[in-house]
Amino acid sequence: MTTLQTSPRTTAAWPGIIEAFRSHLPVTDATPIVTLREGNTPLIPLPRVSAAIGRQVEVWVKFDGLNPTGSFKDRGMTLAISKAKEAGAEAVICASTGNTSAAAAAYARRGGLRAYVLIPDGYVALGKLAQALLYGAEVLAIQGNFDRALDMVRQVASRYPVTLVNSLNPYRLEGQKTAAFEVVQALGDAPDWLCIPVGNAGNISAYWMGFCEYHQQDRCQRLPRMMGFQAAGSAPLVLGQPVEAPETVATAIRIGRPVNWERALAVQHASQGAFTGVTDAEILDAYRFLAAEEGIFCEPASATSVAGLLKLKDQVPTGARVVCVLTGNGLKDPDAALQHNTAQQRPAVPPDPAQVAKAIGF
């Protein structure tokens, strides 16, 4: 009798984006790599969203909420912190609507640096605040919105020995462009449309850099139209002017003066893309649809990309392949999930099978 030898399927451990894409990134052997093995996030098909659009449109999400701190920021932060450490920095600072602060805190502490984060008082989702605190950042809430917080940290970083790790730091975008590389590797080419939420407009610029780099090296044959989506109450790039008091349920992108404004316009122009606003109601519809119909729990700001695609569904070419970027994990914002679901909150029942069965309608 022969014995079937079965061994567990193993794959080589993913090394994180710097090692995986080393030749595309500004690192040398002297760069100390601070990594949490970020990147390599799944590209997941959305059959129900595809069906809602029809016309053989193929829709995927790049779920970057599955990074180590739960958002795409990890891709940029591994490089920004590694380069800060290489330059001898002992502390980093950022302004944040939440995700940047969580990533900055995690990577800075892992690299042995101090992290200072400024957040808009009262407008950071609970999970993100909890992360920054537990990762050991010095968290300072300021009486003002994200744009004011960013003004503050720019001034502080220009005068004191602390490295700015917002997306003005060029290493952030270099790291984030690796998401575009992964999309191309997974699909074998770039998609026709790339739908992405836009706040400070760093990520849309980073993706475009990544696609262009791969295109120049013949690793993809086409370039996508870059479709940027902003929350309607916080849509400076749609309106063509800054928004002084931005408001939206998608607190991650509650930004009225994007620092990467010029870059974002250049991306729109070069890719024949567009900026479009989506209302909070549309964002929340997509947020619930993704969870309840596709099994994907992202944060409200991330659902903006899918809300935008659904809004523009009649403009999507027949047979097109579309990738929507889901930038952050749903667990980041438990308050939003509890407030905006349609499930009935039932009173607690006694631990009795008959009563449980009755309560669920049998």
Ligand code: F0G
């Ligand atoms: N989605 C999420 C979940 C975000 O946290 C952000 C930005 C964006 C989208 C927009 O990306 O700024 O590159 O256009 N969050 C920043 C922060 C502002 O502080 O965490 P962007």
